[in-house]
Amino acid sequence: MPGRQLIMSFPVTATSHALSEYRERGGYGALAKTLGQLKPQDVVKEVTASGLQGRGGAAFAVGRKWQVVQYDDGQPHYLIANADEGEPGTFKDRWILENNPHVLLESMLIASYALNVRNCFVYIRGEFDLPYRRLAGAVEEAYAAGLFGRNILGSGFSCDIVVYRGAGAYVAGEASGLLSSLEGKKGYPRNRPPRLTVKGLYQRPTVVNNVESLSNIAWIISNGAEAFKAVGTPKSPGTRLFSVSGHINRPGVYEVELGYPWMKFLDEDCGGVPHGRAIKCVVPGGVSSKVLTGADISNLKLSHEDLWDAGSTLGSGGMIVIAEGTCMVALLQVLMRFYHHESCGQCTPCRHGTGWLHRIVDRIVAGDGRSDDIERLYYISKFNDGTTICGLGDAAGYACSGILDKFRDEFEYCIEHKRSKFGGNLECLRSS
Amino acid sequence: MPEIFINGQAIEARDDQTVMAVAREHGHFIPYFCWHPQLSVVGNCRMCLVEVEGRGLDIACNMPVAKGMKVFTNSEEVQAHRKAMLQFITLNHPVDCGICDKAGECTLQDYHYQYSGQRSLSHDQKVRSTKFYNLSNRILLDNERCILCLRCTRFTHEVSKSMALGVERRGDTSNIRPVEDRPLSEDPYSDNIIDICPVGALLSRQFLHKSRVWFLQPTPSVCPGCARGCTVQLWHRKPEWKLKALDQRQNESIARVTPLDNPAVNGPWICNKGRDLAQVFERVRADEPMLKGRPVTVPAALDEARRLIGAARHAVALVSNWGSNEELETFKDKLGEVFHCFVKEDWQPQPGERLEDDLLIRADKNPNTTRARELFGHAEPGFKDGTDLVLVWGEGFDFARLPSRARIIFLNSYLQPENGHADVFLPVSIQTERHGHYTNFQGTVSAFEPCFEPKPGVLHAEDLIRALAAPARGHP
Numbered sequence: 001m002p003g004r005q006l007i008m009s010f011p012v013t014a015t016s017h018a019l020s021e022y023r024e025r026g027g028y029g030a031l032a033k034t035l036g037q038l039k040p041q042d043v044v045k046e047v048t049a050s051g052l053q054g055r056g057g058a059a060f061a062v063g064r065k066w067q068v069v070q071y072d073d074g075q076p077h078y079l080i081a082n083a084d085e086g087e088p089g090t091f092k093d094r095w096i097l098e099n100n101p102h103v104l105l106e107s108m109l110i111a112s113y114a115l116n117v118r119n120c121f122v123y124i125r126g127e128f129d130l131p132y133r134r135l136a137g138a139v140e141e142a143y144a145a146g147l148f149g150r151n152i153l154g155s156g157f158s159c160d161i162v163v164y165r166g167a168g169a170y171v172a173g174e175a176s177g178l179l180s181s182l183e184g185k186k187g188y189p190r191n192r193p194p195r196l197t198v199k200g201l202y203q204r205p206t207v208v209n210n211v212e213s214l215s216n217i218a219w220i221i222s223n224g225a226e227a228f229k230a231v232g233t234p235k236s237p238g239t240r241l242f243s244v245s246g247h248i249n250r251p252g253v254y255e256v257e258l259g260y261p262w263m264k265f266l267d268e269d270c271g272g273v274p275h276g277r278a279i280k281c282v283v284p285g286g287v288s289s290k291v292l293t294g295a296d297i298s299n300l301k302l303s304h305e306d307l308w309d310a311g312s313t314l315g316s317g318g319m320i321v322i323a324e325g326t327c328m329v330a331l332l333q334v335l336m337r338f339y340h341h342e343s344c345g346q347c348t349p350c351r352h353g354t355g356w357l358h359r360i361v362d363r364i365v366a367g368d369g370r371s372d373d374i375e376r377l378y379y380i381s382k383f384n385d386g387t388t389i390c391g392l393g394d395a396a397g398y399a400c401s402g403i404l405d406k407f408r409d410e411f412e413y414c415i416e417h418k419r420s421k422f423g424g425n426l427e428c429l430r431s432s
Numbered sequence: 433m434p435e436i437f438i439n440g441q442a443i444e445a446r447d448d449q450t451v452m453a454v455a456r457e458h459g460h461f462i463p464y465f466c467w468h469p470q471l472s473v474v475g476n477c478r479m480c481l482v483e484v485e486g487r488g489l490d491i492a493c494n495m496p497v498a499k500g501m502k503v504f505t506n507s508e509e510v511q512a513h514r515k516a517m518l519q520f521i522t523l524n525h526p527v528d529c530g531i532c533d534k535a536g537e538c539t540l541q542d543y544h545y546q547y548s549g550q551r552s553l554s555h556d557q558k559v560r561s562t563k564f565y566n567l568s569n570r571i572l573l574d575n576e577r578c579i580l581c582l583r584c585t586r587f588t589h590e591v592s593k594s595m596a597l598g599v600e601r602r603g604d605t606s607n608i609r610p611v612e613d614r615p616l617s618e619d620p621y622s623d624n625i626i627d628i629c630p631v632g633a634l635l636s637r638q639f640l641h642k643s644r645v646w647f648l649q650p651t652p653s654v655c656p657g658c659a660r661g662c663t664v665q666l667w668h669r670k671p672e673w674k675l676k677a678l679d680q681r682q683n684e685s686i687a688r689v690t691p692l693d694n695p696a697v698n699g700p701w702i703c704n705k706g707r708d709l710a711q712v713f714e715r716v717r718a719d720e721p722m723l724k725g726r727p728v729t730v731p732a733a734l735d736e737a738r739r740l741i742g743a744a745r746h747a748v749a750l751v752s753n754w755g756s757n758e759e760l761e762t763f764k765d766k767l768g769e770v771f772h773c774f775v776k777e778d779w780q781p782q783p784g785e786r787l788e789d790d791l792l793i794r795a796d797k798n799p800n801t802t803r804a805r806e807l808f809g810h811a812e813p814g815f816k817d818g819t820d821l822v823l824v825w826g827e828g829f830d831f832a833r834l835p836s837r838a839r840i841i842f843l844n845s846y847l848q849p850e851n852g853h854a855d856v857f858l859p860v861s862i863q864t865e866r867h868g869h870y871t872n873f874q875g876t877v878s879a880f881e882p883c884f885e886p887k888p889g890v891l892h893a894e895d896l897i898r899a900l901a902a903p904a905r906g907h908p
Contacts (some may be wrong), residue, residue: 345606348520356523360556379757387516
């Protein structure tokens with residue numbers, strides 16, 4: 001076990017996702033405590049004091065986001081759980097939705113109570129089938145038990161929930177794109193200002209939180225902010241779910257206490273790299289975070305501050321381990337194909353830049369690389385950074401320049417020799 | 433009133449303004465494609481990136497002013513980014529200016545020369561898309577030229593409210609497409625999207641490949657299509673580019689009609705009917721005076737008209753509400769005592785035409801009813817017994833309604849069957865051949881200017897009225 005467990009703290013069985021078992025684990029105790037003893041401001045204070053950071057990628061403090069919403073400004077407020085988990089390599093929210101959906105619902109009820117929300121939404125990725133069925137089942141159970149609807153637990157607090165299935169756009173996982181999609185429009189992200197907490201869904205104050213961020217709320221209310229801060233490091237309190245994939249012996253979702261040594265986690269908990277190969281690099285948190293080489297991570301701890309110092313980020317917790325002998329040019333091609341395919345096409349740099357990156361890398365892989373291609377890849381990455389409406393353009397640039405920074409020689413080799421240094425290999429082979 | 437600094441100049445801005453608005457007001461030009469003063473902000477072209485001290489780059493069109501902010505619209509960083517944005521925009525653009533109708537008034541072309549001038553840095557194939565997509569019976573769409581600024585979709589959503597256009601697919605294969613159940617052909621304002629398109633993606637079928645725009649010049653005019661009196665520009669060939677061979681009718685025809693931005697009347701929009709003014713003005717013209725259908729000289733026709741007026745005991749005039757303020761006033765002044773005057777409605781709504789809406793279109797399909805009614809009253813035309821002379825000015829009045837014994841003096845511009853039935857027929861000039869003013873339904877007066885010379889034998893109505901009022905023989 002990589003440290004303490006807050007969300008994955010129970011053995012998964014065929015029925016562990018049901019309301020009855022969730023109640024046996026103490027579920028909905030935090031809701032009863034909230035509705036019975038706490039004022040909405042107290043909840044916001046507690047969450048702010050816990051220092052909980054967003055788990056979707058940007059690690060923005062949840063409490064600070066909530067504080068922007070004025071409790072009684074006379075407008076309807078909305079809360080949205082962002083379950084449109086589309087970042088390549090990331091499948092942690094899926095675990096919560098499949099195995100512990102009630103912790104999300106309970107936390108959303110607490111958050112709705114704190115933020116004066118009458119209607120909350122879960123925007124769930126369209127491709128999620130079992131997670132959707134589990135979540136929809138949980139919502140049904142909760143309604144039947146009087147946990148949603150009017151006058152919840154006799155407190156006078158009312159709240160309804162809608163589960164909305166997305167239609168398969170990566171960019172709809174971006175908070176404002178999600179809102180456009182939820183409103184029934186094309187999932188185009190919106191310009192800031194205004195911030196979503198000022199004008200979000202239907203032009204009303206809206207809080208969009210990641211499923212995992214929200215799922216921590218119930219624990220924080222039950223156990224208090226101080227107990228939460230005691231987990232993890234001072235700058236990165238709590239735990240994080242990591243979805244580990246790639247060249248690793250035991251891929252899957254792991255809950256890791258922040259501050260846990262990275263290599264220890266990979267070697268002991270995840271079983272290390274197959275065939276005893278060395279780690280070439282690791283994508284720490286979804287492909288939009290910059291890759292780190294095996295040498296980079298050897299002494300790092302899994303915490304926000306360590307990753308920021310190393311020039312990357314924990315991102316969405318989608319960790320992809322890449323073993324020695326993998327062709328980074330082919331890897332970049334896969335990534336660029338993804339960004340090209342998923343660019344929404346709203347703003348200029350990303351609409352054309354992602355396609356341009358993709359075509360250049362395609363050409364290099366095909367053996368038609370030109371001497372100015374690397375310079376051009378950097379050029380496109382640079383002018384996608386900070387010039388787009390949402391982060392997709394930036395992310396494509398980071399992914400590209402991140403890999404180029406560390407593995408430029410492979411690209412130069414591929415351009416010069418018109419073939420890959422590692423045979424275009426993406427598998428973890430037994431021998432080289 | 434926050435004070436902000438643009439390129440070092442201290443400016444008092446209003447709280448609700450964006451940096452784009454302040455910069456435009458104070459003469460700091462920031463280039464843009466998607467921004468439009470009458471449409472909502474989408475901020476997707478990223479051309480208006482400016483640098484704010486301490487905050488880096490952001491788009492000016494969506495940047496609220498903040499006290500003390502220091503904006504730089506032309507720093508090195510901004511210039512580099514503009515160049516890059518133009519690289520991105522032209523990456524998949526066909527750059528077929530040579531055969532593009534927009535060339536010469538294309539924002540992308542202008543910005544390329546002004547801010548970039550660089551060759552494309554790409555060595556790869558461009559993304560191909562649809563050419564000449566049929567948006568409606570009036571408009572073609574070239575998706576390869578489209579830069580997806582979404583001005584057209586926003587126009588149909590926010591101004592004309594037809595909701596006719598949307599975006600299909602995503603990424604660099606995004607295409608503007610009509611919405612299935614909302615045809616653009618039913619939007620009476622659809623042609624405005626051709627004007628607001630910053631590139632040559634939206635093409636007027638009527639103007640397609642008719643002329644290069646630099647051969648044309650605009651003349652300010654007023655649309656006579658309804659009582660709104662939208663100010664327009666009539667585009668026709670420049671004198672130095674007159675054709676000496678081929679189809680010389682082009683020298684005397686209206687190539688296209690565009691709105692003349694006028695916040696008091698129509699803003700930057702006009703309706704499709706206004707675009708089709710050539711269909712009104714370029715009907716076959718009458719250019720010879722006639723007596724009972726027999727061609728005569730102008731002096732002979734005038735003599736006969738004056739004789740009829742002198743001999744009449746009870747004369748009625750049906751005054752055209754297509755007459756300019758000047759003509760109507762001259763008529764009132766010179767002939768108001770001689771004739772008993774009524775205002776005649778020259779044009780009635782056509783079948784299928786939109787009668788009225790809350791954007792521009794008015795139910796009264798004549799340009800100057802307001803001034804005509806002020807001068808000649810609101811009575812409907814009526815003929816007392818003993819009416820022995822009727823002067824009909826302008827088209828659209830059924831001669832069967834005239835008293836059977838009355839003699840008729842007819843002033844008209846077009847070749848119509850009634851011309852031959854009049855005792856005296858006098859051809860008059862049309863709006864594109866004279867100066868004048870119209871007063872619209874709100875009382876706003878707008879001026880129109882001539883684009884072409886009238887043919888010999890065709891008189892200006894104002895001169896003709898003076899000549900008719902002159903007691904003695906004489907040439908007008």
